[in-house]
Amino acid sequence: VFNEDAATLTALLEPLHAADIADLIEQMGEGPRSDFLALWGDNIDGEILTELDETIREDVIAALSPEALTEAVRELDSDDVVDLVEYLEEDQQEQILEALPAADRIAVEEALSWPEESAGRLMQREVVRAPEHWDVGQMIDFMRAEGQELPEQFYHVILIDPKLHPTGYVALGRILASPRRTLLRDIAEDSFRTVPVDQDEGEVAYAFNQYHLISVPVVDHSDRLVGVITIDDAMAVLDLEAEEDLLRLAGVHDESRVTDSVWETTKLRFPWLAVNLVTAILASLVIDQFEEVIAQLVALAVLMPIVASMGGNAGTQSLTVAVRAIATKDLTGSNVLRVIRRETAVGLLNGLAFALLMGLIGWFWFGTAMLGAVLALAMIINLLVAGLAGILVPVLLDRFNIDPALASGAFVTTVTDVVGFFAFLGLAAVMLL
Amino acid sequence: VFNEDAATLTALLEPLHAADIADLIEQMGEGPRSDFLALWGDNIDGEILTELDETIREDVIAALSPEALTEAVRELDSDDVVDLVEYLEEDQQEQILEALPAADRIAVEEALSWPEESAGRLMQREVVRAPEHWDVGQMIDFMRAEGQELPEQFYHVILIDPKLHPTGYVALGRILASPRRTLLRDIAEDSFRTVPVDQDEGEVAYAFNQYHLISVPVVDHSDRLVGVITIDDAMAVLDLEAEEDLLRLAGVHDESRVTDSVWETTKLRFPWLAVNLVTAILASLVIDQFEEVIAQLVALAVLMPIVASMGGNAGTQSLTVAVRAIATKDLTGSNVLRVIRRETAVGLLNGLAFALLMGLIGWFWFGTAMLGAVLALAMIINLLVAGLAGILVPVLLDRFNIDPALASGAFVTTVTDVVGFFAFLGLAAVMLL
Numbered sequence: 001v002f003n004e005d006a007a008t009l010t011a012l013l014e015p016l017h018a019a020d021i022a023d024l025i026e027q028m029g030e031g032p033r034s035d036f037l038a039l040w041g042d043n044i045d046g047e048i049l050t051e052l053d054e055t056i057r058e059d060v061i062a063a064l065s066p067e068a069l070t071e072a073v074r075e076l077d078s079d080d081v082v083d084l085v086e087y088l089e090e091d092q093q094e095q096i097l098e099a100l101p102a103a104d105r106i107a108v109e110e111a112l113s114w115p116e117e118s119a120g121r122l123m124q125r126e127v128v129r130a131p132e133h134w135d136v137g138q139m140i141d142f143m144r145a146e147g148q149e150l151p152e153q154f155y156h157v158i159l160i161d162p163k164l165h166p167t168g169y170v171a172l173g174r175i176l177a178s179p180r181r182t183l184l185r186d187i188a189e190d191s192f193r194t195v196p197v198d199q200d201e202g203e204v205a206y207a208f209n210q211y212h213l214i215s216v217p218v219v220d221h222s223d224r225l226v227g228v229i230t231i232d233d234a235m236a237v238l239d240l241e242a243e244e245d246l247l248r249l250a251g252v253h254d255e256s257r258v259t260d261s262v263w264e265t266t267k268l269r270f271p272w273l274a275v276n277l278v279t280a281i282l283a284s285l286v287i288d289q290f291e292e293v294i295a296q297l298v299a300l301a302v303l304m305p306i307v308a309s310m311g312g313n314a315g316t317q318s319l320t321v322a323v324r325a326i327a328t329k330d331l332t333g334s335n336v337l338r339v340i341r342r343e344t345a346v347g348l349l350n351g352l353a354f355a356l357l358m359g360l361i362g363w364f365w366f367g368t369a370m371l372g373a374v375l376a377l378a379m380i381i382n383l384l385v386a387g388l389a390g391i392l393v394p395v396l397l398d399r400f401n402i403d404p405a406l407a408s409g410a411f412v413t414t415v416t417d418v419v420g421f422f423a424f425l426g427l428a429a430v431m432l433l
Numbered sequence: 434v435f436n437e438d439a440a441t442l443t444a445l446l447e448p449l450h451a452a453d454i455a456d457l458i459e460q461m462g463e464g465p466r467s468d469f470l471a472l473w474g475d476n477i478d479g480e481i482l483t484e485l486d487e488t489i490r491e492d493v494i495a496a497l498s499p500e501a502l503t504e505a506v507r508e509l510d511s512d513d514v515v516d517l518v519e520y521l522e523e524d525q526q527e528q529i530l531e532a533l534p535a536a537d538r539i540a541v542e543e544a545l546s547w548p549e550e551s552a553g554r555l556m557q558r559e560v561v562r563a564p565e566h567w568d569v570g571q572m573i574d575f576m577r578a579e580g581q582e583l584p585e586q587f588y589h590v591i592l593i594d595p596k597l598h599p600t601g602y603v604a605l606g607r608i609l610a611s612p613r614r615t616l617l618r619d620i621a622e623d624s625f626r627t628v629p630v631d632q633d634e635g636e637v638a639y640a641f642n643q644y645h646l647i648s649v650p651v652v653d654h655s656d657r658l659v660g661v662i663t664i665d666d667a668m669a670v671l672d673l674e675a676e677e678d679l680l681r682l683a684g685v686h687d688e689s690r691v692t693d694s695v696w697e698t699t700k701l702r703f704p705w706l707a708v709n710l711v712t713a714i715l716a717s718l719v720i721d722q723f724e725e726v727i728a729q730l731v732a733l734a735v736l737m738p739i740v741a742s743m744g745g746n747a748g749t750q751s752l753t754v755a756v757r758a759i760a761t762k763d764l765t766g767s768n769v770l771r772v773i774r775r776e777t778a779v780g781l782l783n784g785l786a787f788a789l790l791m792g793l794i795g796w797f798w799f800g801t802a803m804l805g806a807v808l809a810l811a812m813i814i815n816l817l818v819a820g821l822a823g824i825l826v827p828v829l830l831d832r833f834n835i836d837p838a839l840a841s842g843a844f845v846t847t848v849t850d851v852v853g854f855f856a857f858l859g860l861a862a863v864m865l866l
Contacts, residue, residue: 017624019643027768143609154606155588172605173587176576191450209672210452212665232645235668239642242675243757250753251746258758258768262778269750270783273743277787280742287735294734301727301734302720305741309713310706313684317702320683324676325691335460335691345695350703354710
């Protein structure tokens with residue numbers, strides 16, 4: 001398709017949604033991407049830029065002519081511009097801010113003054129609001145007068161008192177279904193909540209999902225209305241948070257993408273592998289203590305990875321359920337003791353089941369009943385410890401305000417490896433020699 | 434708080450959102466929960482029931498009196514009833530369906546005829562639609578006449594032609610901002626898409642997130658409008674899908690919750706541990722082949738878990754990124770070859786880095802340069818294989834329509850364990866003895 005035919009290319013891309021074009025650009029290799037941008041880049045619009053992954057967005061912006069960039073940015077709403085520039089290098093950020101009309105620039109700069117990942121960064125400042133004493137007729141007349149000036153997407157009118165405090169909100173559907181004389185206050189939704197401007201965006205997204213919100217007013221420290229967050233932005237945040245937990249649990253940096261370059265990927269993965277190396281060496285030091293035991297009975301070396309591996313897996317199971325439950329607030333102070341008791345019981349039960357299985361396998365494989373017994377006992381101990389570590393480690397990390405998704409994995413496998421090898425080889429030393 | 438004081442309890446729970454009350458019920462132990470239900474159960478409303486986790490919902494419904502249940506269910510919209518009953522046991526389902534007015538019951542039964550997890554199950558049948566030739570004035574008059582009959586939440590009016598085919602939709606905000614004479618067709622949104630009734634709900638949720646949709650019309654096989662899906666339902670699905678991927682990757686059944694009982698949890702976790710046992714035994718069989726080598730040099734037994742563990746971790750890293758990219762459609766046929774090349778390169782680079790590290794550690798620990806060299810080579814081979822397996826396994830499973838989140842983990846760790854032990858011990862046999 002790459003015959004330097006800009007017209008055909010434009011015709012092909014015309015019917016596509018901005019998000020799809022952004023995906024196409026992301027999936028290109030670096031060579032084709034720069035060819036593509038040289039050919040078509042100046043047709044790019046602001047929406048495509050906001051849909052791009054951050055690392056690729058920087059490359060694309062760098063490849064655009066200043067005029068094309070200015071034009072692309074001017075079409076966007078303030079929250080989209082914030083989204084676009086917040087993680088850019090300073091000079092690119094400067095370049096885009098200068099392209100904006102003065103009023104928009106001030107709005108974006110103010111939004112950037114809120115902490116990263118806060119409601120203030122997520123909200124749009126364009127709000128449709130009305131004094132709380134208005135009726136439906138006044139509201140409709142007001143909106144008709146505003147016409148094109150209204151935000152592109154809005155679902156509620158926010159009622160405010162004279163001090164700009166939001167006091168309720170009215171769904172557009174209710175306004176349309178009510179006679180002109182109806183007071184807005186009388187058709188306001190009964191579930192009304194606001195969000196402080198510095199609240200974490202993850203909390204905001206959680207509230208949207210928990211309470212089935214569509215849009216929520218954002219208030220500053222004196223409870224005045226400063227903006228509104230809509231569900232589509234909250235949905236994107238929820239999706240990203242879930243992705244972060246998934247990647248962190250696997251020991252991958254939470255901004256890892258299939259589109260990263262080889263060098264970036266290598267750098268992002270190295271630290272976790274290094275952590276794992278340290279924990280693996282710890283486990284090896286345990287084995288090292290039992291060198292003489294193994295020298296006398298090599299079967300131990302053959303079987304010991306089984307105990308460690310089963311413990312690691314059981315630990316990961318209870319860990320993952322716990323991390324998810326902490327993220328969705330299903331695991332709280334009021335049920336944590338019960339969940340710990342449950343994990344202990346589950347560890348014990350599965351420990352018994354696999355002890356029986358492995359005891360028999362060890363016995364028949366090496367013809368020594370005692371070896372089977374050692375294997376069985378080690379299995380019970382390690383699955384019990386795995387269950388406990390899987391719940392205790394994330395809960396404790398969360399208490400100390402450390403993200404349990406990030407750090408739990410390393411702790412839990414260290415515990416299960418060390419305990420697994422120690423229990424198996426230690427029992428073998430006592431019972432077999 | 435549990436002094437059998439129903440009035441105080443009601444006063445306490447009154448201001449809470451249904452979702453929060455449901456969370457409270459979920460976090461209670463089984464004993465307190467049945468006390469609570471005996472005391473307050475008959476005040477429960479339908480919304481609380483829909484917010485409960487499935488396993489607990491069954492218990493709660495069983496504890497309610499038939500009258501309380503009937504009353505709770507009658508308040509709900511058709512899509513909420515579907516949500517409520519679709520995973521219930523047949524007799525409970527029957528009981529709830531009988532509590533519904535005839536028209537609602539037919540609607541719910543029709544919805545249940547669509548496949549599980551399809552758009553048909555997710556959609557609500559209450560749709561606000563209008564002939565495409567209407568103007569704003571006609572639309573507003575129609576809605577005022579309908580008044581309370583309109584659905585509680587809606588954000589668009591769907592335009593239909595005389596054959597009931599949807600042809601576009603209009604945001605309520607646009608209707609409110611336009612003069613009465615404006616034709617609806619002229620203010621319709623330019624991004625318009627529909628969803629077939631049997632589409633998978635995960636696909637629907639993906640489309641909402643990708644295209645920033647708020648609501649989307651659902652059509653049957655002859656392209657006629659049958660319902661509408663709103664973003665709040667799509668958001669809940671997106672959240673659940675992310676949870677499923679997370680839990681499946683950790684080898685936990687995707688319906689595992691911290692609220693499950695000990696016995697359920699044990700049963701749900703056993704199968705994956707059993708799979709892991711088989712793969713661990715496979716790895717042990719490899720070690721078994723080298724029993725004599727280990728007997729001659731026990732240091733090998735001390736170091737071999739390090740190679741396997743590093744491989745397992747590197748495999749999990751590339752696997753998790755790949756599974757997530759497949760779920761978000763960032764990994765497609767057009768870039769899969771490039772991503773495979775990248776994983777190979779990353780595996781090689783990190784393999785070299787850790788080969789150097791481990792080579793030195795092995796050398797100094799055991800004072801044998803050759804042992805360090807064996808360790809280094811095994812590390813390169815295993816990290817390379819781990820990177821490749823981490824991408825190839827999920828891609829291949831996806832090609833065969835097997836959920837990569839579900840099955841990849843076991844395959845990848847088997848590969849890295851087997852290759853890790855074989856490379857390390859095999860090289861040792863050749864180079865050291």
